[in-house]
Amino acid sequence: MPTPHPLQRYWDLAAAPVQGQALDAALELGVLDRLAQPASAEKVAAALALDPARTGHLLDLLWSMDLLQRVEGDPILYLCRPHARQYFCRDQPACCADAWRYRLGALNRFGGQLAGLLRRDAPPPAPYVQTNAAGWADAARVQIGQEQRAVAVPAALEALACVPEARQARRILDLGGGPGLIAIAFVEARPDASGVVFDWPETAAVAQENIARAGLADRLAVLGGDLARDDIGQGYDLIWCSSVLHFLPDPAAALRKMRDALAPGGTLVMAHAEVPEDASAAARVLPFYLPMMMLGRNVTRAGTLRQALADCGFIDVRGFDSVSFPLAPLRVLSARKAAP
Secondary structure (H helix, E strand, O other), rough: OOOOOHHHHHHHHHHHHHHHHHHHHHHHOOOOHHHHOOOOOOHHHHHHHOOHHHHHHHHHHHHOOOOOEEOOOOOOOOEEOOHHHHHHHOOOOOOOHHHHHHHHHHHHHHHHHHHHHOOOOOOOOOOOOOOOHHHHHHHHHHHHHHHHHHHHHHHHHHHHHHHHHHOOOOEEEEOOOOOOOHHHHHHHHHOOOEEEEEEHHHHHHHHHHHHHHHOOOHHHHHHHOOOOOOOOOOOOOEEEEOOOOOOOOOHHHHHHHHHEEEEEEEEEEEEOOOOOOHHHHOOOOOOHHHHHHHOOOOOEEEEEHHHHHHHHHOOOEEEEEEOOOOOOOEEEEEEOOOOO
């Protein structure tokens, strides 16, 4: 293939919103749900009261995005590719359609505000003020719940399997656990384990609903509060903490609180994005975390969290990168509280 023009990557960038809006429209209208079996554009359009010719154009774009298989003939037929059906069709247990649309909307809103945020006279941000607890709880119930169930739970279990001390844990804390599905999966896999899900009170109530639905109310409790101010309990063998430190004004104080909450010899496992030193690796992180950074939240450079754990008195600090979590690669770090 000829070498692309130097501007091609930036032309592609200008066209990317069209692809995002195409998938958004397809999810809103239920287009992919009509393609569990091969169907023509005309058939899909008739089922959804859409224009047949324009529906065909949309399906071709979705095909070019590797969401559909196109079967040549007269008429051309379209079929969801397996990953599109798994994650974007409403009848599938791993459906993330609402979660994906939620992320798209948030990123689009930020993009529209970026120039204003850069101006000197922009109002100062309040990065650590909880202003929409009910909205966050609603997202935990629907969009974040979808994403956690389909993506974050398998990623967390995969990460914990790499930490030998986690296998012996009997009392666990899912810190900032949102809908609580990671704690539920951990406890379901270990009949002798129990624990607590900690989050904002409104979100902890969502976790309580999921715990009751899973039949684990006798082994899992919830604790609602503000990690920056409130007690998180004591005597845990394992604390799981994912993408929580970004939202705290004093991450070092939070790490000390986690250390104190562990039983002697207990283990903290946390997964957070850090900005890599390599430009191509950073390109996988920065588009998703720039909104936090522009709001003044804490997104660290590579290696900072590892040093912070050591500075807070943790021992045996180990780490590895995971590409299994939602949005961007995360750095998974494990560390132990010293035994007396």
